Amino acid sequence: MGIGEVVLPPLYERPPRPLAMARWLATTFLWWQNGLWIVVGAAAWLWLTPPLDRFASPAAWAVVLVYLRNVVLMVVIVGGLHWWLYVRRSQGTQHKYDERWLSVGRRPFLFRNQTRDNVFWSLASACAVAALYESSMLWLYANDLLPTVPVRGSLGTLAYAAALTLAMFPLVSVHFYANHRLLHTPRLYRWAHSLHHRNVNIGPWSGVSMHPLEHLLYLSAPLMFLLIPANPYLVTLTLTYLLLSPAPSHSGFDRYLVAGGRTVAGGDRFHTLHHRYFDCNYGTTLVPMDKWFGTWHDGSDEARAAFTDRRRRLAARNAGRRRADRSARQT
Ligand SMILES: [Zn+2]
Numbered sequence: 001m002g003i004g005e006v007v008l009p010p011l012y013e014r015p016p017r018p019l020a021m022a023r024w025l026a027t028t029f030l031w032w033q034n035g036l037w038i039v040v041g042a043a044a045w046l047w048l049t050p051p052l053d054r055f056a057s058p059a060a061w062a063v064v065l066v067y068l069r070n071v072v073l074m075v076v077i078v079g080g081l082h083w084w085l086y087v088r089r090s091q092g093t094q095h096k097y098d099e100r101w102l103s104v105g106r107r108p109f110l111f112r113n114q115t116r117d118n119v120f121w122s123l124a125s126a127c128a129v130a131a132l133y134e135s136s137m138l139w140l141y142a143n144d145l146l147p148t149v150p151v152r153g154s155l156g157t158l159a160y161a162a163a164l165t166l167a168m169f170p171l172v173s174v175h176f177y178a179n180h181r182l183l184h185t186p187r188l189y190r191w192a193h194s195l196h197h198r199n200v201n202i203g204p205w206s207g208v209s210m211h212p213l214e215h216l217l218y219l220s221a222p223l224m225f226l227l228i229p230a231n232p233y234l235v236t237l238t239l240t241y242l243l244l245s246p247a248p249s250h251s252g253f254d255r256y257l258v259a260g261g262r263t264v265a266g267g268d269r270f271h272t273l274h275h276r277y278f279d280c281n282y283g284t285t286l287v288p289m290d291k292w293f294g295t296w297h298d299g300s301d302e303a304r305a306a307f308t309d310r311r312r313r314l315a316a317r318n319a320g321r322r323r324a325d326r327s328a329r330q331t
């Protein structure tokens with residue numbers, strides 16, 4: 001199947017349709033992926049992270065434990081999805097955007113194997129950079145250097161934590177658009193982001209298969225809690241979300257077959273188009289900054305034609321510039 005067309009959430013319709021928005025929130029936004037990331041993030045904070053006071057003085061073992069927790073979460077969730085779709089091939093190529101399977105024996109990938117390359121960058125770099133950010137933020141919280149809003153303080157603080165949990169998603173979207181746009185500047189693209197774009201045909205492990213410099217930018221989103229009063233739980237939630245949510249979005253399958261022939265939402269058409277066409281869709285549909293800044297590609301034939309046309313014009317302009325430079329040098 002092709003990638004199909006991108007649908008904008010009803011949040012941006014004018015006049016507003018509150019009922020459609022509420023239905024979208026419950027049935028699309030929270031169910032099932034974001035709901036799962038909230039549950040995993042809360043569980044990771046409650047049961048899989050050393051207690052906050054252990055971060056009060058810098059301790060390598062606490063960082064190592066957070067790193068190992070990240071590795072285990074990725075192996076179970078990202079590895080599980082990869083195994084289900086690409087090793088067991090449980091649904092064949094049904095709902096798959098690209099008929100081809102992942103690359104084996106091709107040079108741009110480490111070990112000449114796309115999956116091994118992607119697993120390497122995810123476990124060796126993403127999990128480590130995330131553990132360093134998390135431990136540093138938890139050190140600040142443990143030393144009372146950041147204002148903490150207790151989750152279980154009162155009904156008000158509980159409501160605040162719940163609102164901030166939901167607000168994390170659009171805030172991370174804006175951060176993602178900004179750092180992704182930056183990574184597409186020629187120098188940063190060459191040094192760092194090209195590693196992620198080796199993956200044109202993508203799989204679950206491609207999600208955070210990035211250069212360490214890109215990890216430093218991409219995983220820096222929880223630094224927003226230096227400014228926004230929050231709770232250390234939100235740091236763990238944000239980082240586990242950043243590590244895990246790209247797995248389904250890069251899975252290469254639009255929908256997953258579940259029991260009884262039913263399907264649930266799978267890959268992210270919008271970001272899959274970014275991997276295919278490269279100079280569009282830098283952000284997400286949740287906060288459609290691409291629409292506001294003119295790089296929105298919804299997968300339609302018209303959008304494809306407009307992008308081809310834009311590329312042709314850019315190539316002609318660059319060729320003209322090069323010719324002018326050459327003749328200026330010769331005179
Ligand atoms: Zn990119």
Ligand SMILES: [Zn+2]
Pocket residue numbers: 196206207250271275
């Ligand atoms: Zn990507």
